[in-house]
Amino acid sequence: MPDASDQEYVDYVTARLPALRRLAYGLCGDRDQADDLVQETATRLYLRWARIGEVEQLDAYVRTVLVRHFLDTRRRGWWRVHLFGGPPDVRSTEDRGVEERTVLRDALAQVPPRQRTVLVLRFLHDLPVEEVARTLGCSPGTVKSQTSHGLAAMRRLLGDRELAGRTGKER
Amino acid sequence: MRTDDEHVANRLRWLDDEPAGPPRIDLPGAIREARRRRRNRRVAAAGLAALGVLAVAALPAALGEDRRAAPAPAASPSPSLPLPEPTGPWQGVCTATLLPVPGDPRAAVTGGDPDGRWLVGRRAPQGQGRTDFGLLIWEGDQVREVEMPGSMQKLTDVNRAGLAVGSSWGAGREQRAWAVRDGEVIGLPVVTSGGATAVNDAGRIVGYRNLVPEKPWIQRPVVWDSYRSRPVDLPLPGPKWEGTAIDIDEDGTILATMTDGHPDKPTRAVVWRPGAARPEVLPLPRVPGGKADRFMPLSLAGGWVTGTAERDTEVVPRSGIPSYPVRINLRTGQAEVLKGVLWAGTGNGQGWLAGWVSDDVPGVITDTRSVRLPVPDGWRGERQGEVTSFSDDGRVLGGKLESDDQVRPVRWTCR
Numbered sequence: 001m002p003d004a005s006d007q008e009y010v011d012y013v014t015a016r017l018p019a020l021r022r023l024a025y026g027l028c029g030d031r032d033q034a035d036d037l038v039q040e041t042a043t044r045l046y047l048r049w050a051r052i053g054e055v056e057q058l059d060a061y062v063r064t065v066l067v068r069h070f071l072d073t074r075r076r077g078w079w080r081v082h083l084f085g086g087p088p089d090v091r092s093t094e095d096r097g098v099e100e101r102t103v104l105r106d107a108l109a110q111v112p113p114r115q116r117t118v119l120v121l122r123f124l125h126d127l128p129v130e131e132v133a134r135t136l137g138c139s140p141g142t143v144k145s146q147t148s149h150g151l152a153a154m155r156r157l158l159g160d161r162e163l164a165g166r167t168g169k170e171r
Numbered sequence: 172m173r174t175d176d177e178h179v180a181n182r183l184r185w186l187d188d189e190p191a192g193p194p195r196i197d198l199p200g201a202i203r204e205a206r207r208r209r210r211n212r213r214v215a216a217a218g219l220a221a222l223g224v225l226a227v228a229a230l231p232a233a234l235g236e237d238r239r240a241a242p243a244p245a246a247s248p249s250p251s252l253p254l255p256e257p258t259g260p261w262q263g264v265c266t267a268t269l270l271p272v273p274g275d276p277r278a279a280v281t282g283g284d285p286d287g288r289w290l291v292g293r294r295a296p297q298g299q300g301r302t303d304f305g306l307l308i309w310e311g312d313q314v315r316e317v318e319m320p321g322s323m324q325k326l327t328d329v330n331r332a333g334l335a336v337g338s339s340w341g342a343g344r345e346q347r348a349w350a351v352r353d354g355e356v357i358g359l360p361v362v363t364s365g366g367a368t369a370v371n372d373a374g375r376i377v378g379y380r381n382l383v384p385e386k387p388w389i390q391r392p393v394v395w396d397s398y399r400s401r402p403v404d405l406p407l408p409g410p411k412w413e414g415t416a417i418d419i420d421e422d423g424t425i426l427a428t429m430t431d432g433h434p435d436k437p438t439r440a441v442v443w444r445p446g447a448a449r450p451e452v453l454p455l456p457r458v459p460g461g462k463a464d465r466f467m468p469l470s471l472a473g474g475w476v477t478g479t480a481e482r483d484t485e486v487v488p489r490s491g492i493p494s495y496p497v498r499i500n501l502r503t504g505q506a507e508v509l510k511g512v513l514w515a516g517t518g519n520g521q522g523w524l525a526g527w528v529s530d531d532v533p534g535v536i537t538d539t540r541s542v543r544l545p546v547p548d549g550w551r552g553e554r555q556g557e558v559t560s561f562s563d564d565g566r567v568l569g570g571k572l573e574s575d576d577q578v579r580p581v582r583w584t585c586r
Binding site for chain 2: 006009010013014017018021022025026031032034035038039042043044045046047101102104105106108110111112119120122123124125148151153154155156158
């Protein structure tokens with residue numbers, strides 16, 4: 001059990017949980033896997049908590065831990081040995097556009113992980129290019145090109161026989 | 172950013188949600204695990220120092236996969252029923268009808284045969300996570316329900332004999348390819364992970380296989396001689412090319428959408444003609460302003476490759492970069508930009524295209540004219556949707572219309 005000195009850690013992570021789950025879910029599209037990503041991020045954060053005072057921007061740091069762990073798991077194929085390496089998950093509420101959401105998540109799951117990460121950080125989490133570059137440990141130029149490749153992939157996937165032309169209206 | 176990219180980005184924001192259900196994050200567990208790792212790290216460091224050896228992580232055992240053998244094939248598909256003869260030249264006067272769906276009416280058409288007699292589709296997703304799609308096959312106004320194993324089930328094409336093909340996700344991360352014949356769902360002979368996208372009247376099926384199941388975006392085009400045959404890799408235009416076959420013509424010519432493996436290179440159309448040793452990469456068509464930067468093939472029928480072409484411009488018009496409807500005559504190699512704008516859709520055996528056109532309405536673009544498709548009587552709200560099937564005679568189209576939470580399968584008939 002956590003002792004009193006861990007209270008600060010617990011308070012911090014508890015407050016950040018919704019945002020971390022959102023990020024993880026956006027990246028992997030699967031509820032269980034998202035929770036596993038957050039759990040691992042929380043574990044790694046605790047390991048460094050004693051020295052966390054050296055970290056300037058804690059939120060950005062934690063986001064970086066989560067994102068890099070996500071990319072790492074993709075490279076290693078670690079998630080394959082887990083039960084939840086299934087199809088993309090979709091929120092189960094009866095709201096507008098359930099099919100659209102499913103189709104979108106399915107398409108996003110087919111975008112290469114690094115491009116997907118850039119799309120999620122930039123458009124779901126509204127992070128500026130420089131911030132995304134820091135998170136991924138690459139140059140802003142790379143973020144821009146990955147964004148453009150990721151969007152092209154999404155357009156191809158969404159236009160390609162699945163969900164056509166919902167385009168003009170919102171232009 | 173291009174405006175159509177903005178559109179994709181806007182749609183992506185739809186996904187900005189927390190996963191459903193309570194979190195199962197266990198913070199005391201995270202603390203315990205972190206402490207255990209800290210201890211192990213100290214022990215491991217000491218052990219390594221003492222032994223002077225490197226530990227190598229054991230590889231995880233491969234997951235067992237469902238390798239059910241395909242059921243023994245039944246007799247060849249029955250010949251199609253006689254069709255009503257089209258009457259006179261195509262006038263472009265069309266009506267829209269909602270297709271029958273048992274129970275919950277939310278569904279979409281996802282493909283059809285060259286005569287428009289058969290349409291295939293799926294219901295709105297059900298089940299936990301809403302990834303379970305019930306499949307539907309219409310023959311005229313008769314509808315049949317089909318259950319395909321897995322999730323994200325989809326039928327993408329059907330031939331004149333009613334043989335439908337599609338794919339689903341398996342229990343792991345792999346995809347499976349299927350055929351449906353007389354309501355019977357038949358697993359296509361083994362592809363570790365892959366899907367079927369199109370079938371012709373000879374029963375030849377094309378699609379893709381995934382080189383690495385956990386990387387579904389890396390695909391190789393494949394062909395099955397029949398639903399009983401093992402898939403064969405199509406020869407690539409170059410060593411690193413990747414992509415999927417998307418259509419097969421009645422003469423056996425196959426169309427794929429591919430890239431040369433470099434992420435900066437555009438999508439190209441690749442065709443394999445019957446008997447030819449090598450595939451051909453079709454040249455990028457010329458569109459207003461110069462050579463297109465991208466060509467996204469949509470279909471191949473009657474020797475016509477149809478698709479949309481785009482050319483990047485310094486200044487992006489308010490309406491976005493135009494997506495030009497293009498048809499390429501494989502007999503002559505000639506590419507032709509048709510009038511208008513097309514935001515995805517499909518083509519037919521006359522080289523006509525159908526989809527969402529200028530002003531964001533469903534429509535048909537032929538070599539000589541452009542026609543808007545109507546909505547069914549009583550349809551209220553938006554005209555969002557798609558066209559996924561276009562008969563060779565231009566008289567039957569299938570697709571879907573969406574408005575608010577409504578998704579309805581639609582058949583347009585034209586005279």
